[in-house]
Amino acid sequence: MDSRDQELRLPPMRQRPLSRRQLLRLTAGAVAGTSLAAVLAACGGGSESTPTTSAGGTTPTAAGGATTPSGGGATPSGGTPSAGGKLPEGAPFTIGVSNGFVGSEWRTQMIQDLQAVNADYMKAGLTKELVIESADTDVQGQIQQIRNLMNRGVNAIIVNPNSQTGLNAVIQEATDAGIVVIAVDQEISAPGAINVVIDQTEWARMSARWLAEQLGGKGKIVIVNGIAGHPANEARYNGVKEVLSQYPDIEVLNVVNANWDQATGQQKMSDLLASQPQIDGVWTQDGMALGVLQAIQAANPAKWPIVVGEARAGYMQLWHQIKQSRPDFVSYGVINPPGIGASGLRVAVELLSGKELKDDALKGPFKNSLYVPIPGVVDESNFDEEYQKIANQPASYVLDGIASPEEIAAFFK
Numbered sequence: 007m008d009s010r011d012q013e014l015r016l017p018p019m020r021q022r023p024l025s026r027r028q029l030l031r032l033t034a035g036a037v038a039g040t041s042l043a044a045v046l047a048a049c050g051g052g053s054e055s056t057p058t059t060s061a062g063g064t065t066p067t068a069a070g071g072a073t074t075p076s077g078g079g080a081t082p083s084g085g086t087p088s089a090g091g092k093l094p095e096g097a098p099f100t101i102g103v104s105n106g107f108v109g110s111e112w113r114t115q116m117i118q119d120l121q122a123v124n125a126d127y128m129k130a131g132l133t134k135e136l137v138i139e140s141a142d143t144d145v146q147g148q149i150q151q152i153r154n155l156m157n158r159g160v161n162a163i164i165v166n167p168n169s170q171t172g173l174n175a176v177i178q179e180a181t182d183a184g185i186v187v188i189a190v191d192q193e194i195s196a197p198g199a200i201n202v203v204i205d206q207t208e209w210a211r212m213s214a215r216w217l218a219e220q221l222g223g224k225g226k227i228v229i230v231n232g233i234a235g236h237p238a239n240e241a242r243y244n245g246v247k248e249v250l251s252q253y254p255d256i257e258v259l260n261v262v263n264a265n266w267d268q269a270t271g272q273q274k275m276s277d278l279l280a281s282q283p284q285i286d287g288v289w290t291q292d293g294m295a296l297g298v299l300q301a302i303q304a305a306n307p308a309k310w311p312i313v314v315g316e317a318r319a320g321y322m323q324l325w326h327q328i329k330q331s332r333p334d335f336v337s338y339g340v341i342n343p344p345g346i347g348a349s350g351l352r353v354a355v356e357l358l359s360g361k362e363l364k365d366d367a368l369k370g371p372f373k374n375s376l377y378v379p380i381p382g383v384v385d386e387s388n389f390d391e392e393y394q395k396i397a398n399q400p401a402s403y404v405l406d407g408i409a410s411p412e413e414i415a416a417f418f419k
Contacts, residue, residue: 094359098134101354102155103347104165105140106148110266110293111402113140113166115344116191119408120164123348132355145172152176162186162354164347167194170237186357190350192237193375200357200368201375202350206238209340209380210245210291213314216338216385217287220312224255225286227311228278230298232266232291239263239291246289259285264294268320271297276305285311292316292342292404299324299337310335317341317384317392320401326393341381345408349378352414361418376417381407 103120107113120136127133137158139151148168153176155163163180167173167189174196177187181198193201217227229246232239250256259282264271271294278285279301288311290298295316302310303324310332315321317339328335343349353376357363368374384392384405396403 093131096161096358097132098128099132099161099355099358100134100137100159101351102137102158102160102163103139104148104151104155104163105138106143106145106151106166106168108140108142112266112293112342112344112404114402115404115406116166116347119345119348119406120351123351123408127351127355132359143168145169148173149176152180156180156183156185160185161358162188164188164190164350164354165199166191166347167237170194171196186354188350188354190346192241193370193372194237195372195374197372197374199374200353201370201372202346202353203370203375203377204343204346204380205377206241207245207248209342210242211249212340212380212383213338214246214249214289217289217312217314218249218253218256220336221256221287223253226257226259226282226284227287227289228259228275228282228285229261230271230274230278230288230290230294231261231263232293234263242291256287264290264297266291266293268294268297270294272301273297275301279305279307287312287314289314290316292318292339295339296321296324296401299328303328313337315339315384317382317405318401319396319399319403319405322384322389322393322396323401325389326397336386339384339405341383341405341407343381343407344404345406346378349409349414352409352411353417356414356418363417364419367417378409378413379407381405 101124103117105113105117117138117140124133124136128135137155137160139154141147141151143151145168148165149172152163152165152173156179163185165173165177165187170192171194173194177194177196177199180187187196187199189196189199189201189203191203192206193203221227229243231243250258260278262274262278264274271290274294275288275298285307286309288298288302290313293316295314296318299313299315299321302313315325315337321337321339325335325337363376367376369377382405392405396405
């Protein structure tokens with residue numbers, strides 16, 4: 007029988023489980039005169055991005071903040087934490103991770119970032135080894151992942167959700183049991199969860215604006231989206247439609263879904279080039295832009311369309327190669343950081359340590375989101391500098407960024 011069909015019985019709850027409201031209102035008395043910053047004295051600085059953020063909360067002024075860890079892995083902190091401060095009550099905490107999609111290098115890097123940041127917390131005595139449930143699965147399978155983590159007695163769960171609403175009931179079970187639940191990468195509506203995300207809608211607006219401006223406000227474009235119905239995909243496409251509504255002379259010829267897969271993106275773009283005699287521009291998302299550009303390169307139309315790209319090594323390496331023969335080739339990539347999972351981990355540890363969120367910290371459509379800054383962009387103005395960071399990285403590597411301890415602390419009282 008498929009394990010998803012087996013109903014697991016939850017273990018007896020810990021004494022006096024806390025509700026989400028109680029968790030968020032824990033006082034700093036739990037840390038008795040010391041702060042988490044003291045425990046992690048050496049975690050600040052280092053290689054995270056510290057972008058300048060506009061009043062809107064997400065738009066960076068430059069791309070230079072992208073983390074480019076050495077050796078291809080994440081290096082989210084500046085050194086080994088000092089354990090000189092008093093540990094909060096309940097430490098070391100056990101953190102669970104639920105990841106329901108593994109067909110993406112981005113998700114692999116997300117897990118690596120989580121493990122790297124957690125290693126620093128473990129050195130400080132704040133956490134134990136992560137308990138990771140990671141597999142390609144549907145919503146029911148992810149519900150089972152979360153129940154498995156509850157059975158393991160975790161104190162917090164970091165979830166990259168497969169559905170905006172489908173996990174609400176099991177998340178309620180977890181928060182009723184006193185477990186902190188942090189959703190990362192995409193916003194969900196569960197009232198018991200806290201979303202730690204970049205603003206996916208603004209992420210897409212940025213590149214859509216760039217494309218519209220490059221086209222001079224007119225032309226024919228195609229759109230290559232990710233997974234239809236997925237929360238992040240829908241938020242992004244909404245942002246694109248919002249921008250395009252301001253440009254009535256830009257015509258969308260076709261919208262296709264390539265499921266955030268490079269090979270599928272290449273095939274879909276090849277089909278579009280064969281069926282559409284004039285394509286002036288292409289808007290696409292990370293995970294597929296390399297395939298889209300490979301299709302254009304292979305077809306070599308008389309006039310190349312202007313392409314929205316991605317801040318990934320493979321795309322940027324091809325971008326660099328094309329510029330050698332086509333010096334006027336331009337593109338644009340907004341960083342979508344796999345480090346968002348590690349940013350969520352930092353929020354979880356703060357909450358478990360007794361910190362309170364500021365009254366106005368939670369925002370978004372469901373009033374349960376913490377928006378961390380978008381780390382930056384790659385465009386013609388900084389391409390050479392950013393390319394040097396990834397020239398020798400594997401094609402799957404993504405320019406990254408993890409919210410610094412100071413950026414996370416700004417959400418708390």
